[in-house]
Amino acid sequence: xxxxxxxxxxxxxxxxxxxxxxxxxxxxxxxxxxxxxxxxxxxxxxxxxxxxxxxxxxxxxxxxxxxxxxxxxxxxxxxxxxxxxxxxxxxxxxxxxxxxxxxxxxx
Amino acid sequence: xxxxxxxxxxxxxxxxxxxxxxxxxxxxxxxxxxxxxxxxxxxxxxxxxxxxxxxxxxxxxxxxxxxxxxxxxxxxxxxxxxxxxxxxxxxxxxxxxxxxxxxxxxxxxxxxxxxxxxxxxxxxxx
Numbered sequence: 542x543x544x545x546x547x548x549x550x551x552x553x554x555x556x557x558x559x560x561x562x563x564x565x566x567x568x569x570x571x572x573x574x575x576x577x578x579x580x581x582x583x584x585x586x587x588x589x590x591x592x593x594x595x596x597x598x599x600x601x602x603x604x605x606x607x608x609x610x611x612x613x614x615x616x617x618x619x620x621x622x623x624x625x626x627x628x629x630x631x632x633x634x635x636x637x638x639x640x641x642x643x644x645x646x647x648x
Numbered sequence: 649x650x651x652x653x654x655x656x657x658x659x660x661x662x663x664x665x666x667x668x669x670x671x672x673x674x675x676x677x678x679x680x681x682x683x684x685x686x687x688x689x690x691x692x693x694x695x696x697x698x699x700x701x702x703x704x705x706x707x708x709x710x711x712x713x714x715x716x717x718x719x720x721x722x723x724x725x726x727x728x729x730x731x732x733x734x735x736x737x738x739x740x741x742x743x744x745x746x747x748x749x750x751x752x753x754x755x756x757x758x759x760x761x762x763x764x765x766x767x768x769x770x771x772x773x774x
Contacts, residue, residue: 571756573758575761577693584763584765585761587762590758590760590762591752630693635707636695639694642692642693
């Protein structure tokens with residue numbers, strides 16, 4: 542199974558800050574990497590698919606990059622509604638696996 | 649709109665089985681793979697398995713092999729997940745999700761979970 546790790550596990554940032562979350566796969570997954578946002582009590586929502594493609598309807602302040610084993614999700618200017626937990630997920634192989642999540646709080 | 653609506657919360661005793669349903673609307677159900685993912689209280693997301701569009705092929709996470717069955721009914725656009733021999737560690741919110749797919753350059757077929765159902769809480773307690 543492909544193991545996914547994320548860092549940091551949590552962060553607190555101010556509105557307007559640039560936020561970066563990293564995700565690492567235990568082996569190369571080329572660009573088969575997706576990012577999700579989950580708010581408490583709700584289902585996850587996809588933000589980025591295939592490493593760098595913005596899902597329709599997602600604000601352009603979100604962006605993704607990377608390939609191989611190392612990936613990054615960037616929020617260019619953090620907004621109050623961006624609180625929640627962010628997960629990366631590989632779709633290179635079965636079983637699909639998720640990172641442990643990064644909890645984002647607004648200062 | 650594209651939507652997945654799941655069945656309600658369940659409380660089960662250890663050793664029992666639970667069957668969760670997920671009704672699709674707003675898209676051609678018979679064209680899509682469907683996944684199940686669960687989330688224990690305060691924990692991360694755990695992939696459970698996938699069923700193909702015709703329902704005749706499934707793939708399950710090793711952890712659930714022998715205890716899980718996924719099925720689908722095209723006539724009602726509903727997918728099901730049944731988990732047996734429940735234990736307290738199976739207490740979780742269970743989500744269905746459509747496998748969204750797109751062909752990209754270089755022959756890559758990207759896929760991701762979208763949309764998700766609202767989740768079904770299964771509590772296992774004596």
